[in-house]
Structures are given as structure tokens and as C-alpha cells.
Amino acid sequence: MDARKFGGAAATKLSDRPLWQAMKRGFLGRCPHCGQGRLFATFIRTAESCNVCGEEFHHHRADDLPAYLVMVIVGHVIVGAFMGIEAATTLSTWQHLAIWVPITIVSALALLQPTKGAVVGLQWALRMHGFGGPAEELETHPEL
Numbered sequence: 001m002d003a004r005k006f007g008g009a010a011a012t013k014l015s016d017r018p019l020w021q022a023m024k025r026g027f028l029g030r031c032p033h034c035g036q037g038r039l040f041a042t043f044i045r046t047a048e049s050c051n052v053c054g055e056e057f058h059h060h061r062a063d064d065l066p067a068y069l070v071m072v073i074v075g076h077v078i079v080g081a082f083m084g085i086e087a088a089t090t091l092s093t094w095q096h097l098a099i100w101v102p103i104t105i106v107s108a109l110a111l112l113q114p115t116k117g118a119v120v121g122l123q124w125a126l127r128m129h130g131f132g133g134p135a136e137e138l139e140t141h142p143e144l
């Protein structure tokens with residue numbers, strides 16, 4: 001995708017930021033800018049800034065998006081696998097619960113940090129929420 005088509009980068013003479021590379025670096029828990037520093041301070045809390053290049057992460061606005069994406073991905077994979085196994089075997093309900101509940105919990109936890117990293121990388125590449133784009137202003141009512 002060429003971001004210049006939308007006018008922002010061309011108008012402000014800003015350099016392009018490769019979207020997929022930034023999302024991949026974030027997915028791997030690395031700084032979307034340099035690919036070296038750590039993106040996360042704890043499990044899903046981002047570091048204040050990159051410890052290698054100094055890129056600031058504290059203003060990201062991933063909010064609930066990573067959790068929604070994880071639910072969509074894990075839900076589709078687990079439900080599909082459950083329905084396939086359920087149709088092909090004669091396991092009891094308790095056996096299904098013993099299989100699918102742990103798999104669901106582990107896969108959701110395993111995907112949460114990489115997904116959040118990819119979302120932060122996307123925001124960095126698109127210069128959203130303080131990642132080098134124009135300053136955001138609060139929208140107020142026109143009569144104020």
C-alpha cells in the first residue's frame with residue numbers, strides 16, 4: 001500500500017514506514033522502528049520507550065483491539081477444530097471440555113502479546129496517536 005496516495009506523507013514530506021515490517025516486528029515483541037529494542041515491559045504492558053532507539057510507545061492506543069482479534073482468531077480455529085473432532089469421534093462432553101478449554105486458554109494467552117505488538121506496529125507505521133503524525137485535538141461541540 002502506498003500511504004502517499006492518501007496525501008499525508010506527501011504533504012508533510014515524511015518518510016514511509018513499512019507497514020508489514022512494523023507489524024511483524026511488533027508481533028515478535030520488538031520495536032517497530034528499529035527491530036532491536038523490546039516493545040513490552042511486562043506481559044501485555046508496553047515499555048515507555050525503546051531501549052535501543054528511544055522510540056516512545058507510551059502513547060499507543062491499542063486498547064481492546066488485540067483482545068477482540070484474539071477472540072476472533074482463536075474462536076474460529078477452536079470451534080472449527082472442535083466441530084471436526086466432535087463429528088469424527090464419540091468423545092463425551094467432559095472429554096471435550098478437558099481438551100478444548102485448556103487449548104482455548106493457552107492459545108488466547110499465547111496470541112495476546114504478539115497481537116498487541118502487531119497493533120502497536122500498525123499504529124506506528126501509520127503515524128497514529130502521537131507516533132509522528134499531526135497532533136490530535138479533542139473534538140468539541142461546535143457551539144462550545
Ligand SMILES: [Zn+2]
Nearest residue numbers: 031034050053
Ligand atoms: Zn527501537
